[in-house]
Amino acid sequence: MATEDAVREALATVNDPEINRPITELGMVKSVDIGADGAVAVTVYLTVSGCPMRETITQRVTDAVSRVDGVTRVDVTLDVMSDEQRKELANALRGGQTEREVPFAKPGSLTRVYAVASGKGGVGKSSVTVNLAAAMAADGLKVGVVDADIYGHSVPRMLGADGRPTQVENMIMPPSANGVKVISIGMFTPGNAPVVWRGPMLHRALQQFLADVYWGDLDVLLLDLPPGTGDIAISVAQLVPNAEILVVTTPQQAAAEVAERAGSIAVQTHQKIVGVVENMSGLPCPHCGEMVDVFGTGGGQLVADGLTRTTGTNVPVLGNIPIDVRLREGGDEGRPVVLTDPDSPAGAALRAIAGKLGGRQRGLSGLSLGITPKNKF
Known part of the structure; x- marks a missing residue:
């Protein structure tokens, strides 16, 4: 019995x-x-x-x-x-903590935080964010995404997250989709209603997403930033100073110049730039397989070289993602291409980038190890 x-x-x-x-x-x-x-x-x-x-x-x-x-x-x-x-x-x-605090900003946090930035809209930043998150989750990592693009939120649709958050007292439980926890202002607005807020409201929304959402023990947190160098980029630097910036651009030189300016904010905020991703890097001809450079070439490397000079540290190009209709279809359907067609040109490129980011470890430099020597010299 x-x-x-x-x-x-x-x-x-x-x-x-x-x-x-x-x-x-x-x-x-x-x-x-x-x-x-x-x-x-x-x-x-x-x-x-x-x-x-x-x-x-x-x-x-x-x-x-x-x-x-x-x-x-x-x-x-x-x-x-x-x-x-x-x-x-x-x-x-909350671990007994009564005050609001951002767990990822604590000195002992081992969560790798990547702020995905771009100079212009329309370069595929959100598509890159969603697919990197899904790929890392598929590799067994615990991953979360903050849709920090308050005005242009699109992550829930692209990730297939149609659930609404549950609230326990003043704590928010984020929905999960494709193994990824996600929070977005779109989960709190009716229909496709626009968000019309000034800077202070944007800061408070981001703070709430970071401090009041129960993320659990994440390996990686991705923040999908709005284009440019506005209020949200500054708020991220204040709330999560250890966040590393990932710059997304296209091969077009005009777009690359703006992307370099977006990445250069790291110098003022004392953040690290983890690398550059070049999206829409050519279109494989469906008939002969030859690559057609629709938006030109070299934009990603141009951004990486410029940011290397500006920051004085090596900023690599982490990968080049070709134009692939399956990437667009996956975003519309809420089914990331890294899961539905991982061996497609775009899927393989995104998985390779995710492997580089997901495999990185947070260093112990500057972290308190909680050890006090008995003898002082």
């Missing part, structure tokens, strides 16, 4: 789909009752009424408990946490 200990041990393997931690650890298991005939009744607390993941939680609990020896039937009942329970949960998720 099944025992309560065995059932609770099985429940400890069930992760909340939004928080990604065991429901037993989160205090979500209200009760476990086992009948003489082996029927098990489990009551689970939802964080909020109308939780969008209620069916997923029910199915995960049912599957886990059904595998326990002696269980003949599983009945799952859903309840809702009280205000006090939600406060306790939010406090636990």
Whole structure:
């Protein structure tokens, strides 16, 4: 016959789909009752009424408990946490911190933060961001994306994230799509309504996305910045000073000149430029395979060389992404090409860039190791 200990041990393997931690650890298991005939009744607390993941939680609990020896039937009942329970949960998720703080800005954070920037709009910056995130997640990394382009938000559609965030007290649970956690102002606005805000509002929105969203332990966080060097770029430098800038451009020299200016903000904000990505690097002829340089050549290298001179550090070209209709189709359908057609020219180029970024480790330079020597010399 099944025992309560065995059932609770099985429940400890069930992760909340939004928080990604065991429901037993989160205090979500209200009760476990086992009948003489082996029927098990489990009551689970939802964080909020109308939780969008209620069916997923029910199915995960049912599957886990059904595998326990002696269980003949599983009945799952859903309840809702009280205000006090939600406060306790939010406090636990914040690690006991009561003040708003950006976890990625802490000296001990091991999350690699990449701010994806461009000089102009229309160079494919968001497409690059989404596909890099999906590729790194497919490689087993824990990845998050902040759609920091408040006016021109497009990441949810391109990533296939159609869910809405759940809020626990003042903490926001980001939806996940294709293995990537994502947050965007588009998840909070009705329909296709425009966002008409001034600078201070933009800063507060970005701060909330970074400090009030429960990201968990991420390996990589990507920020899809708006084009240019405006308020958001400055706010990123203030809120996440350790963020590294990834510049996206096209081969066209006019676009490259503007992209170089966008990357040069790193000198003023004391940030590192991790590299340059050249998008739309030629069109493979569908008949003969010869590359047609629709937008010219050399823009990416031009940006990299200019930023190397400006910053005094080596800024490499991380990759060149050819024009590929499958990349555009994937963005429209919310199915990143790195997942649907990873060996296509664009998919392979994006996966190679993701491998370079995802494989980098945060250095310990400047980090406090928490060690105090007993003897001073």
